[in-house]
Amino acid sequence: MAPESRRERPAKPALTRDGIVAAAVAILREEGLRKLTMRRLAQELDTGAASLYVYVRNTAELHAAILDELLGTIAPPPAEGSWRDRLERLLTAYTTRLLEYPGLALSALVARPSGENYLGLVENLLALLAEGGVPAERRAWGIDILLQHATSTAAEHAEQDSPDDWDALARAVRDADETTHPQIAAHAADLLTGRPEQRMSWGLQVLITGITHTGLPPERNPT
Amino acid sequence: MAPESRRERPAKPALTRDGIVAAAVAILREEGLRKLTMRRLAQELDTGAASLYVYVRNTAELHAAILDELLGTIAPPPAEGSWRDRLERLLTAYTTRLLEYPGLALSALVARPSGENYLGLVENLLALLAEGGVPAERRAWGIDILLQHATSTAAEHAEQDSPDDWDALARAVRDADETTHPQIAAHAADLLTGRPEQRMSWGLQVLITGITHTGLPPERNPT
DNA sequence: ACCTGAACACCGTTCAAGT
DNA sequence: ACCTGAACACCGTTCAAGT
Numbered sequence: 001m002a003p004e005s006r007r008e009r010p011a012k013p014a015l016t017r018d019g020i021v022a023a024a025v026a027i028l029r030e031e032g033l034r035k036l037t038m039r040r041l042a043q044e045l046d047t048g049a050a051s052l053y054v055y056v057r058n059t060a061e062l063h064a065a066i067l068d069e070l071l072g073t074i075a076p077p078p079a080e081g082s083w084r085d086r087l088e089r090l091l092t093a094y095t096t097r098l099l100e101y102p103g104l105a106l107s108a109l110v111a112r113p114s115g116e117n118y119l120g121l122v123e124n125l126l127a128l129l130a131e132g133g134v135p136a137e138r139r140a141w142g143i144d145i146l147l148q149h150a151t152s153t154a155a156e157h158a159e160q161d162s163p164d165d166w167d168a169l170a171r172a173v174r175d176a177d178e179t180t181h182p183q184i185a186a187h188a189a190d191l192l193t194g195r196p197e198q199r200m201s202w203g204l205q206v207l208i209t210g211i212t213h214t215g216l217p218p219e220r221n222p223t
Numbered sequence: 224m225a226p227e228s229r230r231e232r233p234a235k236p237a238l239t240r241d242g243i244v245a246a247a248v249a250i251l252r253e254e255g256l257r258k259l260t261m262r263r264l265a266q267e268l269d270t271g272a273a274s275l276y277v278y279v280r281n282t283a284e285l286h287a288a289i290l291d292e293l294l295g296t297i298a299p300p301p302a303e304g305s306w307r308d309r310l311e312r313l314l315t316a317y318t319t320r321l322l323e324y325p326g327l328a329l330s331a332l333v334a335r336p337s338g339e340n341y342l343g344l345v346e347n348l349l350a351l352l353a354e355g356g357v358p359a360e361r362r363a364w365g366i367d368i369l370l371q372h373a374t375s376t377a378a379e380h381a382e383q384d385s386p387d388d389w390d391a392l393a394r395a396v397r398d399a400d401e402t403t404h405p406q407i408a409a410h411a412a413d414l415l416t417g418r419p420e421q422r423m424s425w426g427l428q429v430l431i432t433g434i435t436h437t438g439l440p441p442e443r444n445p446t
Numbered sequence: 447a448c449c450t451g452a453a454c455a456c457c458g459t460t461c462a463a464g465t
Numbered sequence: 466a467c468c469t470g471a472a473c474a475c476c477g478t479t480c481a482a483g484t
Contacts (some may be wrong), residue, residue, distance in 0.1 A: 015468085038458060041382030047471050050460075060382075060457070076247035106329065110381050114395040119404060122414075126406035138407075140413030145426050149368075152375035159283075160334050170338040181342060183362075191345075194443045202439060203368050210433030216425060220417050238449085261477060271450050273479075282477070 012046050021065045022214030028066060033103035038062075045103065068115025070097055072105070076124065083132040088204050090124060091150045095200060105154035109177040122147075134212060142211040150206055152179040154202055240278040243268065244288045251289060256326035261285075272397050283313025286330035293320055293327070297345065306355040311427050313347060314373045318423060321377030325423060328377035345370075365434040372430055376423055 013019060023044050038059065042049040056062045065142040074097055077090040098105040108138045125143040132140060173191050185189070236242060248266050250259045261282065265272040280283045297316050300309040321328040349364040356375060396414050399407040407414070 010331060029412075037456085039456085048471095049458080050470080051468055054467060057451075080429065089372060106333070109332075109375060109378055110329070112379075112392045114392040119395060119399065123404045123406045126410055130406065131301070140410045141422060141425060145372075145429060146381070146421070148375055148426075149372065151330060152371055152378070154331055155375070155378075156335075156371070170334045171338040171340055172342060176342065178245060181346045183346045183353065184342060184419075187349055187359070187363045189366075190360055190443075194296075194364065199367070200322055200445060202437065203371075206368060206433030206437045207429060209436050210429030210431075212423065213436065214429045217421055219411075220421060221341050260475085262475085271478080272450095273451080274449055276478070277448060 001140055002093055014049065015045065015051060015055065017065075018062060020052060020055055021069055022064050023063060028101060033101055049073070060111050061109065061124060063104060064111055064113050064115065066112050067104050067108050070101070071113075071117035071121060074117075076119070077128075080088075083128050083206055086169045087128045087132070087208065088145075088201065089127070090121075090128070091146055091204055092197075092200065095150045095154050096145075098151065101156050102158035104155070105151050107159045109134070109148075109151050109155050129211070132208075132212065135215075138211065138214075138216055141216065141219075145211070146204070149203055153203070235428060238268065238270065238274060238278065240288075243275060243278055243286075244292055247285060247289050248292055251324060251327075256324055277387060280346070283330065283334050287334055287336050287338065290331050290336050292328050292335065293324070294338070294340035296320065297340075300351075304350050307431055310348070310351045310355070310369075311424065312430065313344075313351070313375045314369055314427055315420075317370075318373045318377050321374065322380060325343070325377050325381035325419070325444075328374050329381045332371075332374050332378050340394055352434070355431075355435070358438075359415065361434065361437075362437055364439065368434070369427070369430055376419075 020041070022028075022040055027041060027044060031040075038049045038052055041062075042052055045052075053201075056065070071094075074093050077086040077093070081089070083116075098108070110119060122143060125138050125146065129139040130136070131141055170192055173184055173188050176188065178185040224325075243264070245261060247264055250264060250267060254263075261272045261275055264285075265275055275285075279288070294317075297320055300313040302309075302317075304312070307441060321331070348369065349362050352362040352365050353359070393415055395413050396407055399411065401408040415417075
């Protein structure tokens with residue numbers, strides 16, 4: 001009896017948090033963040049959206065879990081090269097990962113992640129600053145700016161379904177009146193030039209140099 | 224005849240782009256960005272949501288227009304103080320404005336604004352870097368990082384309906400294992416300490432110092 | 447040209463009821 | 466405890482039809 005249970009369709013696997021996150025990553029890779037909704041995810045797992053809420057508090061938490069999963073695939077920086085080189089490579093790898101799904105970077109910016117792989121990244125960054133001789137009390141705030149920069153650089157590329165926005169700025173800069181906006185007119189070329197990797201690399205150099213040269217305020221009150 | 228047109232209700236004003244943006248700003252101030260939807264905005268203007276699309280391409284464009292409106296209320300920096308002081312004050316004023324509506328900062332990060340007031344801000348920033356002796360070819364990229372930092376600092380505070388996220392990171396940092404995460408354990412205090420204004424101020428110092436000390440890559444290819 | 451109602455194609459989240 | 470269907474309370478955007 002009960003021949004239905006012997007159909008070709010594979011047995012419906014039990015729901016688990018890991019299974020949910022894995023399915024979410026799969027949808028993300030195949031269809032993008034826009035399509036990754038609770039309803040679509042539930043459909044993929046052959047259940048109702050409500051069932052997901054047993055394992056995941058809300059969409060933000062789901063995004064955080066996915067991000068941490070993705071962070072797990074960042075290769076640790078090789079031991080060769082100066083600490084600055086390795087620091088830049090590690091942060092670039094982080095940004096590159098995020099650039100595959102800029103919408104996730106946006107989530108990461110708003111809800112700071114706290115998963116195992118994110119903590120590992122923080123750990124590595126702190127160690128690199130220590131190796132570079134950055135004073136201990138400056139390291140935590142230092143990686144904070146570095147990560148904020150790396151994350152927001154990726155987030156800027158979110159939702160580029162229509163590149164109208166960039167065109168709008170480019171047009172405004174090009175059409176800038178020389179008398180009302182002399183600076184913009186003079187710098188028009190540089191405002192619109194530079195490959196993303198070049199700007200990213202320069203930005204990291206700026207930050208690292210700034211961090212090594214800028215002392216903390218004398219008193220740092222708790223939040 | 225037609226006594227309906229003489230009712231106490233004020234005559235429905237004609238739709239204009241400016242009127243739409245003004246109504247949007249009003250809703251933003253009174254109810255927040257979450258409540259500012261095309262449907263709610265149309266309701267406020269006593270029309271249907273579809274009518275708005277005659278004047279505004281989509282939600283992103285509406286957000287950009289609102290942001291530029293808000294930017295108009297930033298006081299120009301006073302002429303007193305060093306260029307660094309004035310630069311920091313101007314950027315802080317920008318971030319403070321954005322912090323009132325962090326959701327807008329998120330929009331600004333994704334769709335770079337191009338309104339008149341935003342261009343004015345860019346113009347002022349370029350002039351300040353010029354005054355500070357920053358080489359011409361470095362100024363455009365310099366204000367780009369400064370604005371990215373200022374905008375993303377505000378964006379980080381978006382959607383804090385539930386402060387669970389910060390708690391999650393704080394817990395993870397405090398619970399960090401000393402053997403697996405020695406750096407995090409050692410820096411736990413600094414990772415969680417510091418008033419936002421202090422971190423913001425230090426961040427700007429880092430950027431300004433970095434910009435004045437870091438040359439551009441020799442070749443900068445067009446985008 | 448401008449404006450509209452209605453429709454299209456969706457959302458996240460909650461909750462009472464089942465197993 | 467886990468799972469579900471159905472409901473609640475919404476979205477942005479398009480479009481044919483009107484004025």
